[in-house]
Amino acid sequence: MIATEALTVVAPIAGGADEVARLRDRLRTIQDDLLGKRGTNQVFLPAQLPDTHFMRLVIVDDTHGGGELAPLLAWESNHDGTTDDYLRKVAREAARPDRCLDLDAVFGACAGYPTGGVRDVDGFVAWMRRHAVRAEAFYCAYPGVTKQRVDHDRRLHDEIRTFLDAERPRLVGAAGVVVHDRVVEHLRGRGLDVSRPVDGAGARWWRTVLRLIPIAVALLLTWPLWLPIVAYLWFWKLPRLEATDKPATYHRPVHGAPDLIAAEDHIVQNQLTHLVDIKPGWARYVILRLVLCGIDTLARLYFVHGNLGGITSIHFARWVIIEDRRPRRDVRVRRHRLLFFSNYDFSWDSYLGEFVDRAARGLTAVWSNTVGFPRTRKLLEDGARDEERFKQWARDQQLRTDVWWSGVADATVDNVRAALAIRDGLATRPDYEELTRWLRRL
Amino acid sequence: MAEAAVTGAGADDTVPAGARDDLQGLVVTGWSRFHHAALLFVRLGSDPGRSRAWLREVTDQVGWAREAAGEPELRATRPRGFDARVAVALTTRGLAALGVPDDVVDRFPQEAKLNMAERARILGDAVDELGRPRDWTLTVDGCDALVLLYAPGAPDRDALLREHEQLLRAHGGITVADEKSAAWAGTEPFGFVDGLSQPVVKGLGARAGQPRGPRDEIPAGEVVLGYRNAYGQLPQSPTWGDLDLGKHGSYLVFRKLEQDVTGFWRYFANLGRTLAGQGPVPADPALATEWLAARAMGRWRNGTPVVVYPDAPGPADDRASLNQFEYLAHGDADGLRCPIGAHIRRANPRDARGGGADESWQVVNRHRLLRRGRAFGEAISPEQAMAGATPREPVGLLFLSLQASIARGFEFVQQIWNGNPGFGGLHREPDPITGPGGCAFTIPADPVRLRLPDLPRFVTPRGGAYFFLPSRTALERIIAGPD
Numbered sequence: 001m002i003a004t005e006a007l008t009v010v011a012p013i014a015g016g017a018d019e020v021a022r023l024r025d026r027l028r029t030i031q032d033d034l035l036g037k038r039g040t041n042q043v044f045l046p047a048q049l050p051d052t053h054f055m056r057l058v059i060v061d062d063t064h065g066g067g068e069l070a071p072l073l074a075w076e077s078n079h080d081g082t083t084d085d086y087l088r089k090v091a092r093e094a095a096r097p098d099r100c101l102d103l104d105a106v107f108g109a110c111a112g113y114p115t116g117g118v119r120d121v122d123g124f125v126a127w128m129r130r131h132a133v134r135a136e137a138f139y140c141a142y143p144g145v146t147k148q149r150v151d152h153d154r155r156l157h158d159e160i161r162t163f164l165d166a167e168r169p170r171l172v173g174a175a176g177v178v179v180h181d182r183v184v185e186h187l188r189g190r191g192l193d194v195s196r197p198v199d200g201a202g203a204r205w206w207r208t209v210l211r212l213i214p215i216a217v218a219l220l221l222t223w224p225l226w227l228p229i230v231a232y233l234w235f236w237k238l239p240r241l242e243a244t245d246k247p248a249t250y251h252r253p254v255h256g257a258p259d260l261i262a263a264e265d266h267i268v269q270n271q272l273t274h275l276v277d278i279k280p281g282w283a284r285y286v287i288l289r290l291v292l293c294g295i296d297t298l299a300r301l302y303f304v305h306g307n308l309g310g311i312t313s314i315h316f317a318r319w320v321i322i323e324d325r326r327p328r329r330d331v332r333v334r335r336h337r338l339l340f341f342s343n344y345d346f347s348w349d350s351y352l353g354e355f356v357d358r359a360a361r362g363l364t365a366v367w368s369n370t371v372g373f374p375r376t377r378k379l380l381e382d383g384a385r386d387e388e389r390f391k392q393w394a395r396d397q398q399l400r401t402d403v404w405w406s407g408v409a410d411a412t413v414d415n416v417r418a419a420l421a422i423r424d425g426l427a428t429r430p431d432y433e434e435l436t437r438w439l440r441r442l
Numbered sequence: 443m444a445e446a447a448v449t450g451a452g453a454d455d456t457v458p459a460g461a462r463d464d465l466q467g468l469v470v471t472g473w474s475r476f477h478h479a480a481l482l483f484v485r486l487g488s489d490p491g492r493s494r495a496w497l498r499e500v501t502d503q504v505g506w507a508r509e510a511a512g513e514p515e516l517r518a519t520r521p522r523g524f525d526a527r528v529a530v531a532l533t534t535r536g537l538a539a540l541g542v543p544d545d546v547v548d549r550f551p552q553e554a555k556l557n558m559a560e561r562a563r564i565l566g567d568a569v570d571e572l573g574r575p576r577d578w579t580l581t582v583d584g585c586d587a588l589v590l591l592y593a594p595g596a597p598d599r600d601a602l603l604r605e606h607e608q609l610l611r612a613h614g615g616i617t618v619a620d621e622k623s624a625a626w627a628g629t630e631p632f633g634f635v636d637g638l639s640q641p642v643v644k645g646l647g648a649r650a651g652q653p654r655g656p657r658d659e660i661p662a663g664e665v666v667l668g669y670r671n672a673y674g675q676l677p678q679s680p681t682w683g684d685l686d687l688g689k690h691g692s693y694l695v696f697r698k699l700e701q702d703v704t705g706f707w708r709y710f711a712n713l714g715r716t717l718a719g720q721g722p723v724p725a726d727p728a729l730a731t732e733w734l735a736a737r738a739m740g741r742w743r744n745g746t747p748v749v750v751y752p753d754a755p756g757p758a759d760d761r762a763s764l765n766q767f768e769y770l771a772h773g774d775a776d777g778l779r780c781p782i783g784a785h786i787r788r789a790n791p792r793d794a795r796g797g798g799a800d801e802s803w804q805v806v807n808r809h810r811l812l813r814r815g816r817a818f819g820e821a822i823s824p825e826q827a828m829a830g831a832t833p834r835e836p837v838g839l840l841f842l843s844l845q846a847s848i849a850r851g852f853e854f855v856q857q858i859w860n861g862n863p864g865f866g867g868l869h870r871e872p873d874p875i876t877g878p879g880g881c882a883f884t885i886p887a888d889p890v891r892l893r894l895p896d897l898p899r900f901v902t903p904r905g906g907a908y909f910f911l912p913s914r915t916a917l918e919r920i921i922a923g924p925d
Contacts, residue, residue, distance in 0.1 A: 161893065172721040175891045177737050253551040253678040253847065265564045268864050307898075310797055347564065349849055350858040356673070357805045358797060387673040412864035439889050440776050 001418050002080050003204045004053070006138040006318045007087075008341075009075040009189075010060070011110040011131040012325075018271040020059060020071050023109040027057055027402035032043045034405055035266060044101040050089045051080040051148050054316055054343040057106065057403040058273050064397065065277065069335065070325070073110055076341045078316040080146045083132065087125045130162055135318040136289065137296035141306040142315075144201035152418035153419040154411060156192050160422065160442055176435045184426055196427035201304060208300040217363040237283045238379060246277070247389070248372035254391045256348070259400055267409040269315065272348070274340040276370040278321070282334050287379070288369040292319050295362065306417045310358030313345035315406075315413055319366065338370055345412040346397060352391050356365065360384040372396070443614040455661035455670035457645030459688075464690040464913045467510030468529040468590065469666060469844060470646050472637070472814045476527060476592035478599035479816050480622040481696070481840060482606055483907075484587040487614025490541035493586075494610045494921050496613035497540060500589060500606075501917045503528040511647070528606075529590040530917070531909035536586030546687065549680035550910065553848045557583040558906045564853065566861035566878060567903045568824070580698050580905030584881060585618040588696065588909050590842075596625065603632045604806045621698065621840055623816035631701045631821040631837040632735075632875075632900075635745030638764050639790050641665070641810035652764035657803045665812050667691050677846050682919060685717055690913030692844045695811075695852040697878070697906035698818075698836040706900045707827035710735040713894070729754065731828070736876040737885050740784030743824070749780035749787075769794035770802075777886040782866040785786050785875040788859045791866070809854045811843040838901070848908055876901045 013020055021332050046055050055077045062069040079086045094101040095118045103124075104117035110131075114123035142150070162187050164171070171179055187194050219226070264270050280284055299308065308314050318341050324334040344351045355363050364383030368376040374390050376383035384390045408416060417440050427439040457465070467473065486493040505527035532540070534555045537547050553561065562575035570576050582588075589606055593599040593756070599622065607617050630636040641660045642648045663671030667679045668689030679688030688918030714731030715724045724730050732755070736742045740749070746756030749772045750763045770793045774780055780787055782794075793799035795806050844853025859865060860873040863881065874883040879899025885892040912920065 024534075025872070159482060164890055165893055165895055168892065169720055171890045174889060179889045216770060250678065252549040254849065255552040255872070277452075312796065324862060346862060347854075347857055349854060353850070353854070357808070358801070385673060386675060387671075388675065388678050410870065412867070412869075414867035415864060415869045418867065418869075436888065440891070 002198070003082070003145060003207075004140045004143050004145065005077060005079055005081070005083055005086070006076070006082055006135045006140075006316070006337075007128075007135045008076040008135055008318065008320050009128055009131045010072050010133050010320070011107070011113075011337075013059070013071045013073050013109050014111040015109070019109055020061070023073065024059055026105065030057075031403045034403070043100070043102045043105050043171055046402075046403070047407070048093065048099050048101050049077070049079075050093050051086060051147050053078040053080075053150070053407050054271075055403075055405050056271060056273065056341065056401050058399055058401050060275060060322070060339065060399065061257065064275070065335065067278060069337075072322070073107070074339070075107075076318070078140070078343070080148075081130070084125060085130050088121060091118045091121045091124045095121075105215060115390050116358040133321055133322070135296075136292035137299060138316075139295075139299040139308050139314060140316050141308075141312075142201075142416055142420060144204045145301075147407055149197055149420070149423075150408060150416055152193060153197075153423040154408070156187060156194075156426075157419040157442075159187060159190060159192060159420055162270045164442060169419060176432070176439055177429060179439060180425075180435060181428055187426070193382050194423075194426040197423060200278060205301065205304065205322075208297075212297065212301075233283060233287060238287070241279070241281075241283060242368075242376055242378075245375065246372075247375045248393055248396070250389060250392045253325070253388060254395060255397045256398075257400075260395070260398055263401070263404075267406060268346050268412055269343060269406050269409070270351065271401055271404045271406075272340065272342040272344070272351070272394075273401045274342075274373070274394065274397050275322075275399050276338055276367070276397040278336045278370055285336060288366065289321075291323075291365045291369070291379075295319075295366070306413050308359070309362045312356045312384075313351065313354060313413055315343045315345070315408070315416075317342040317344070338367075343406065345414075349391075352394055353387075356384050356387050405425055455644055455663055455674075457643065457662045457666060457669065459645075461645075461690055462513070463506060464915055465507035465666070466529050466911055467505035467527065467642070468694075468814060468911065469508050469692055469885055470507045470510040472650060472816075473510070473527050473592040474626050474628075476525075476594055477626040478593050478596050479833070479840075480599050480603045481621040481623075482589040482591060482593040482603060482610070483582040483585045483618040483620065484536070484589060484610055485616050485618050486536060486539040486586040487616075489614055490539060491923070492614045493540050494923055495716070496610060496615060497530070497587075497917065498728055498921050499609055499613075499802050500528060500530050501914070501921065504530060504914070504917075505592070505912065507646070512650075522602075524594055524601075526594075526598065526602050527592040529592075529911070531588045531590070532920075533586055533907065533909055535584065537910070537920070539586050540920050542682070543924055546680060546682045549678075551678075551693070551848060553853060554908050554910060556908070556910045558697075558908055561853065564857050565903070566856065566872065568878060575905075577902050578905045580619055580621075580695070582619050582905055583907040585907060586615075588694070588907070595601070616925050621818060623818050623840060624820060624837070627817065627821075629743075629817075629821065630839055631652070631703050631817050632706055632739075633703075633821075633824040634739055634741060634743050634824055635764075637813060638741075638745050639786070641807070641812060644669075653761050655765040656768055657807065658765070660807050660810055663846055664694055664810060664851075665844055665846055666809070671846060672804075677762040681784045682802050685915070685919055687909075687912070687916045687919065689915070691916055692812075692846060692911045693848050693851070694909040694911045695841070695843045695845070695848060695906070696909065697841040698838065698904040699841055700836050702898075702900050702902070703822060703824075703837060703897055704830065705833045706735075707731075707824045707857060708830065709859075709900075710738075711828040717892070721890070721892060722885075723892070724753070734885075736834045737784060737884060740780050740786035747780065747786070748784070752779040768792050768799065770799055778888070781883070781885050783868050783871050783874060783883055785860070785873055788862075788865055788873055789855060791859065794866075809850060809859070811845055811851055811855060814842040814844060816840045816842070825857065838904075841906075843909065 060072040060074050094103050107113045114120050222255045320339045322337045361380040367373045374386040534550050568576045591602045593602045642658045643665045644662045660790045664668035711731045715727045718727040718730035719725040736748050742755035744758040747767050793802045795802040819835050863870045865874045883894045
């Protein structure tokens with residue numbers, strides 16, 4: 001019954017530019033240490049966070065928008081269990097003297113952070129919860145699978161690899177079931193857990209379905225209320241918006257900022273932090289919320305097998321809307337921003353290429369509601385298919401990620417899912433066809 | 443101006459016949475009828491005027507596409523005792539040295555402006571702690587230009603090279619390095635028939651005798667600027683005033699790859715003796731050696747693909763099957779015939795890149811390279827190598843490829859397909875032939891796969907550089923100077 005959850009904490013940084021610069025320096029020492037550059041970081045080792053798959057810390061400033069919005073510190077964590085349980089566990093771990101998890105040194109830069117820090121567990125959890133922003137859409141390639149199980153099953157797969165490398169001469173020509181039995185016997189002998197794991201994904205799926213039923217019923221009953229609005233948006237408003245949108249123009253092939261490129265391709269995965277203003281006006285905001293709601297539902301119900309609309313290289317991704325926090329009476333145009341975090345396999349270019357090649361419609365439906373996106377038709381068409389301009393636009397809105405940590409640094413989504421499938425096939429002897437497939441994964 | 447060039451109403455994805463006077467012949471042919479080649483890496487002098495005079499002389503010798511396509515050449519080549527062809531490519535540094543204004547140079551792709559050494563990490567080359575390539579011995583990525591020289595015989599080629607070095611010196615430039623090819627043999631130094639799979643650029647047609655593949659035709663904009671690419675888009679192209687400087691040009695990648703032929707065949711000969719008769723490995727040690735090497739390459743030495751002929755080499759005269767094959771179509775999604783990690787299955791995954799054959803081809807054909815490389819060094823035969831003989835001098839490949847985007851072409855193929863340890867669901871398995879060594883290679887088999895856990899390194903990158911291969915119009919514009 002363990003779910004995989006997305007925690008996004010977004011909190012304003014207290015103090016002025018100096019405070020931001022100081023925090024940025026502190027985060028840089030953490031990141032340098034993760035890249036093996038210095039080894040001097042005694043502040044924060046993300047690997048010691050409990051039940052965490054991927055995490056990042058980003059200073060979300062407003063350099064693209066001229067700096068009129070206050071700088072924020074964002075913490076992305078992809079974790080197991082409920083947010084409350086997780087935060088409590090994090091606070092308890094952080095307070096242990098043998099741990100290097102000084103969250104106080106990081107979040108102490110934020111306004112209103114409890115003076116007791118992690119030792120004040122209730123205060124810490126309450127503060128985090130207060131600044132947690134719900135993900136409008138969240139995708140996970142192996143939902144309901146705990147970090148502990150990922151680590152265990154990958155170790156198990158490694159053990160099988162070594163065993164088979166050594167035993168192969170004696171197993172050539174053996175029946176599949178014999179190989180299966182020998183593998184299980186060997187793993188048991190090594191004290192590894194070969195029992196059938198608890199299926200957390202199923203529980204998550206059912207919970208979503210149960211939650212959706214009343215919503216679906218309500219929508220069915222109230223269609224006269226919302227159908228005209230949707231029709232108005234689709235047939236009248238959207239075509240007019242699309243005709244007058246101003247895509248960003250470029251005069252050269254894709255250029256990425258050198259500091260972004262220098263941070264990439266150190267392990268098998270990469271990350272993307274992307275921040276862009278939602279186009280002004282209520283219509284775009286409403287359309288975007290609807291699209292993200294649709295993607296979130298699909299991600300929870302349909303894209304649960306490591307495949308997001310044809311893309312098999314994303315571990316975790318989420319979209320978050322940062323509402324304009326300025327007092328309403330001061331501004332005529334609200335500036336809501338769309339923040340996107342992704343943890344993906346392989347290079348930036350291949351990831352963006354996969355987007356264009358296999359999921360252009362889905363991402364056009366999302367980002368056509370944001371400023372500067374290439375020209376679109378009917379919400380889904382064109383847009384990201386304009387490959388070069390889309391990539392340049394994506395590069396231009398990309399934020400430098402201050403700290404990024406992957407809990408499965410050398411494993412692709414395929415690798416993780418193969419290890420999980422192998423574990424699934426250990427407890428009971430699969431039938432012939434499944435057995436062949438199982439053996440070929442090894 | 444720039445906007446007009448990128449929206450380009452009426453632009454097509456096919457090169458019209460009339461454009462052949464404007465294209466360098468290298469786009470159409472590797473000039474293989476000239477058996478000897480040399481690469482001259484150039485540093486230009488400080489006087490742009492003299493450098494432009496040099497470029498004038500070189501441009502007058504360039505072999506253009508009309509002739510390469512088999513039509514009579516418009517311009518007589520320079521009288522010599524032998525026939526010769528020339529191609530010329532420039533770095534963005536070279537463009538600046540020739541007096542091209544900065545704002546024009548700025549419109550070139552980011553990767554073309556970088557030294558290849560700065561890309562060593564993503565290209566999978568061994569790097570030191572500062573990210574610099576550790577094994578490079580040839581530093582040409584800071585040069586200004588590359589002159590490619592083609593001649594019928596080795597002495598002719600040497601004479602041509604001397605002639606061009608003199609020409610360069612006479613105009614204030616110096617030679618950074620030169621590389622001479624081996625005599626054209628159609629095989630690469632490990633002894634495998636090479637150059638079988640090549641994309642066919644729409645409007646330029648296939649080279650005579652080139653074995654056709656199932657879906658080899660790609661939109662012209664994948665290789666030549668100024669045409670629609672596989673996304674149906676006109677690629678961004680550098681402009682100079684009203685002129686599209688990129689049109690009919692391409693980007694040229696050079697890599698010097700040294701091959702350890704002795705190490706390669708001794709490794710597989712040892713392995714053949716050890717594994718002969720185990721599972722799918724043939725019982726005869728000699729065939730087992732060939733079988734294992736062919737699994738790593740994806741082809742037998744005579745070029746026949748293992749996905750078509752899994753047990754023994756196919757007949758060498760089966761030209762049709764050399765390139766006319768697919769993986770899923772042979773029921774080989776799991777790699778039992780041709781391993782997923784095999785070199786040619788990575789370099790061109792054909793129908794096996796996911797999402798079904800159509801989607802796979804569509805995706806794969808957005809990353810095709812037009813290869814123009816030549817072998818270097820006097821190679822030894824695989825039999826000599828297995829007996830322990832070593833070549834008298836280093837041997838390998840002077841890799842050359844043409845594409846309209848270096849990022850989406852060469853760099854993508856190198857990083858995401860060949861060099862990628864997670865390619866196609868594999869784990870810590872980069873390319874078995876060109877990989878960094880110390881990694882695994884899995885040969886799928888039932889009931890238990892054969893895994894080679896610790897492959898040696900067979901290929902060592904020694905250096906390389908990125909160039910712009912201009913059209914005749916672009917060369918004339920550059921020669922005319924900025925005023």
